[in-house]
Amino acid sequence: MKTYLIDDDHLAIFLARHLLQSEGFSNTICAFQSAEEALAELLTHEREGLPRVIFLDLNMPVMNGWQFLEALTPHADELRGHCHIYILTSSLALADLEKSKHYQLVDGLIHKPLDRSELRAIRARLEPGAGAS
Amino acid sequence: MPTRDQPAAQALFEHSAEAAFVLNPLGVYQQVTARFAQLLGQPAAQLVGSSFVASLDPAQARLHQHQLARAAAGAVVRYQAPVWGPAGPVEVEFQLLPPLAPGSACYGLAHPLAERLHLSTTLLERERQLSVVFDNLADVTFVLAVEPDGRFRFVFVNEAFYRTTGLLVSHVTGRYAEEIIPEPALSLVLGHYRQAVASGQRVMWQETSVYPNGQVTGEVSITPVHNELGECFQLVGVVHDLTKEKQVEEALRRSNERFRYALKATSDAIYDWNVADDTLYWGEGWAERFGYELTPQPAPLGQWAAAVHPDDQARVVEGRRQAITADAPLWEAEYRLRRADGAWASVLDRGYLLRTAEGRAVRMLGAIQDVTERERAAAQQRLLTQRLSRQNADLQQFGYIVSHNLRSPLANALGYADLLPSLPAGTPVFAEALQHLAATLRQFDQVVTDVNGILALRDEQAGYHPELVDVAAVCQLALLDLQEPLRACGGEFESHLPATLRLPGSRAYFHSIFHNLFSNAIKYRSEARALRLQVASHTSPTGEVTLTVRDNGRGFDQQRVGTDMFQLYRRFHHGPAGRGIGLFLVKTHVEAMGGRISVRSEVEVGTEFTLSFPMNYDADAL
Numbered sequence: 076m077k078t079y080l081i082d083d084d085h086l087a088i089f090l091a092r093h094l095l096q097s098e099g100f101s102n103t104i105c106a107f108q109s110a111e112e113a114l115a116e117l118l119t120h121e122r123e124g125l126p127r128v129i130f131l132d133l134n135m136p137v138m139n140g141w142q143f144l145e146a147l148t149p150h151a152d153e154l155r156g157h158c159h160i161y162i163l164t165s166s167l168a169l170a171d172l173e174k175s176k177h178y179q180l181v182d183g184l185i186h187k188p189l190d191r192s193e194l195r196a197i198r199a200r201l202e203p204g205a206g207a208s
Numbered sequence: 209m210p211t212r213d214q215p216a217a218q219a220l221f222e223h224s225a226e227a228a229f230v231l232n233p234l235g236v237y238q239q240v241t242a243r244f245a246q247l248l249g250q251p252a253a254q255l256v257g258s259s260f261v262a263s264l265d266p267a268q269a270r271l272h273q274h275q276l277a278r279a280a281a282g283a284v285v286r287y288q289a290p291v292w293g294p295a296g297p298v299e300v301e302f303q304l305l306p307p308l309a310p311g312s313a314c315y316g317l318a319h320p321l322a323e324r325l326h327l328s329t330t331l332l333e334r335e336r337q338l339s340v341v342f343d344n345l346a347d348v349t350f351v352l353a354v355e356p357d358g359r360f361r362f363v364f365v366n367e368a369f370y371r372t373t374g375l376l377v378s379h380v381t382g383r384y385a386e387e388i389i390p391e392p393a394l395s396l397v398l399g400h401y402r403q404a405v406a407s408g409q410r411v412m413w414q415e416t417s418v419y420p421n422g423q424v425t426g427e428v429s430i431t432p433v434h435n436e437l438g439e440c441f442q443l444v445g446v447v448h449d450l451t452k453e454k455q456v457e458e459a460l461r462r463s464n465e466r467f468r469y470a471l472k473a474t475s476d477a478i479y480d481w482n483v484a485d486d487t488l489y490w491g492e493g494w495a496e497r498f499g500y501e502l503t504p505q506p507a508p509l510g511q512w513a514a515a516v517h518p519d520d521q522a523r524v525v526e527g528r529r530q531a532i533t534a535d536a537p538l539w540e541a542e543y544r545l546r547r548a549d550g551a552w553a554s555v556l557d558r559g560y561l562l563r564t565a566e567g568r569a570v571r572m573l574g575a576i577q578d579v580t581e582r583e584r585a586a587a588q589q590r591l592l593t594q595r596l597s598r599q600n601a602d603l604q605q606f607g608y609i610v611s612h613n614l615r616s617p618l619a620n621a622l623g624y625a626d627l628l629p630s631l632p633a634g635t636p637v638f639a640e641a642l643q644h645l646a647a648t649l650r651q652f653d654q655v656v657t658d659v660n661g662i663l664a665l666r667d668e669q670a671g672y673h674p675e676l677v678d679v680a681a682v683c684q685l686a687l688l689d690l691q692e693p694l695r696a697c698g699g700e701f702e703s704h705l706p707a708t709l710r711l712p713g714s715r716a717y718f719h720s721i722f723h724n725l726f727s728n729a730i731k732y733r734s735e736a737r738a739l740r741l742q743v744a745s746h747t748s749p750t751g752e753v754t755l756t757v758r759d760n761g762r763g764f765d766q767q768r769v770g771t772d773m774f775q776l777y778r779r780f781h782h783g784p785a786g787r788g789i790g791l792f793l794v795k796t797h798v799e800a801m802g803g804r805i806s807v808r809s810e811v812e813v814g815t816e817f818t819l820s821f822p823m824n825y826d827a828d829a830l
Contacts, residue, residue, distance in 0.1 A: 188623030
């Protein structure tokens with residue numbers, strides 16, 4: 076599964092990348108330390124080129140996770156069903172969880188650190204009956 | 209009847225079988241019974257208006273004169289004298305009852321002695337007649353027998369006695385005074401009774417007693433009655449009820465007293481505006497509260513009008529005048545009033561208009577209340593509430609940010625602890641992960657250190673005392689620390705701060721502000737051009753001092769950053785350089801000194817921070 080990692084913290088990206096690799100979750104991993112870059116990249120692709128999963132951090136400079144989601148809203152129709160966005164945040168604030176429910180593109184909110192069981196659950200949901208891709 | 213017209217009693221009197229008469233204080237007949245007129249052989253109508261003494265035997269004139277004077281002096285007089293009747297001389301016993309009150313009428317009875325023996329039935333009738341007379345008197349009347357042992361027994365009381373005291377006639381008659389009159393009044397009246405007995409003279413006094421019907425205040429007169437031997441055997445008492453007069457008098461006195469104390473209790477300036485004269489009569493509050501002289505009194509309205517704030521003049525002075533023609537009974541205005549010492553007071557002025565029956569306003573009674581303190585307190589309350597709610601919001605934000613930023617490295621550390629065991633030890637990737645774990649723990653430590661520093665800063669602010677700071681000197685000092693990196697990037701610095709500029713605040717805060725702003729400017733300079741950093745100041749006519757720190761650096765998209773750019777851990781540049789704490793500190797310090805900070809920025813043009821400080825800011829104001 077093609078996967079985007081969007082997080083300004085390179086330590087967090089390193090961690091997520093290794094976990095995804097060791098779990099065989101993704102065949103392609105694209106990491107972005109800026110949401111703007113990720114957005115630009117995402118919008119260049121036709122449907123086939125879109126990532127299946129996006130792990131999105133919230134707390135980032137310049138464009139934060141929410142602003143990224145707002146920027147995607149006009150493109151929601153093209154993305155829906157193909158691109159599954161998971162918020163990956165260190166925040167435990169309930170307000171963030173509540174807010175995430177207002178975005179239809181968001182499939183779930185995961186508290187950092189990302190772990191294996193979480194990844195398996197996502198895969199099970201996206202590829203029912205499938206093994207590692 | 210002399211003092212109180214009671215026609216029924218009068219008719220009864222005139223047609224009574226008794227020979228009786230009523231004399232005014234001059235000894236002139238006011239009334240006579242038909243029987244008395246008959247005894248003298250003269251028409252009743254002719255007797256009324258003529259002199260008692262002159263109507264009788266001139267040979268007895270001196271006797272009558274003398275006895276009449278005794279009666280007038282208060283004695284019950286009984287004497288005999290010959291009277292020339294239609295059938296010749298008849299021996300008559302005269303009885304004169306003293307006037308019940310000074311200046312009132314004197315009652316008299318005449319009994320032809322020849323008839324006396326067979327008059328036992330008429331004697332009873334006479335008793336009855338007297339009762340009628342007495343019971344129709346509004347004044348309490350009673351007769352006390354002076355007993356040989358010196359005690360006083362009630363032998364007669366009239367209806368008025370009951371009406372006034374609530375004590376039944378049957379209950380009183382035959383009882384001793386000490387059984388009827390309560391202490392402490394008893395001791396007092398017994399003293400007066402004894403005095404009347406001893407002196408043979410009328411005794412008068414005022415007293416207040418408590419009876420079943422309530423408190424009674426009366427003017428009492430006690431007249432001794434003597435027998436032929438000159439011994440006092442009876443006392444005739446009359447009580448003129450003064451309770452009503454006393455009550456009215458007392459109520460008026462209390463009301464006046466209340467008004468006087470109310471005037472003292474109020475700090476308001478009370479006034480009485482005479483519309484026709486256009487003058488104000490001031491209460492003491494005008495002097496006590498606002499410091500004005502109370503002379504002349506009344507003062508022209510213009511004196512007050514001149515003390516009204518110029519901006520309020522038209523509204524208030526005209527408003528008062530227009531109230532005269534308006535229908536409303538009340539006029540009210542809030543305005544600023546100059547005290548005699550020149551200071552301004554906020555006042556609430558309320559006036560009540562007195563109008564004639566035709567509706568013309570003649571006077572306005574009002575009060576000017578000084579609400580300066582109250583308004584000041586309310587303003588402080590508002591300010592305090594504002595500050596509290598801002599601080600509360602800050603704290604909430606602080607809590608959120610801190611938990612977020614504390615959790616962030618912690619989550620990474622947990623992730624690495626989880627990842628490391630799955631990586632083959634000794635490989636480069638294991639070494640890198642281990643390095644990252646160390647880095648993330650250092651981050652964690654940095655956040656804890658920052659939080660500690662910020663909390664210390666808040667504690668520090670609690671003990672903050674402003675001093676006058678030489679801003680230009682502090683600015684140079686802050687620059688000195690950054691001289692090296694500034695030179696390294698080829699930047700230049702210009703200060704337009706006047707050397708004389710002094711601002712109330714903290715030297716350390718100003719240093720921190722300049723240091724953070726300058727190091728940001730260096731950190732986020734544009735790669736495209738050499739850094740130019742400028743500091744300037746401007747003083748507005750109102751005394752507000754504005755400092756500007758401007759650079760030509762990278763800038764940022766202001767719309768995207770929004771209003772919360774001074775928040776803790778808020779970063780608006782990519783890259784690891786900033787922790788997002790510098791501007792938070794700058795803002796905290798500026799606000800601690802009573803200032804405000806704002807920013808304007810444009811991508812790839814530059815950033816300008818504006819810091820405003822009120823010149824006369826007093827940190828201890830709250």
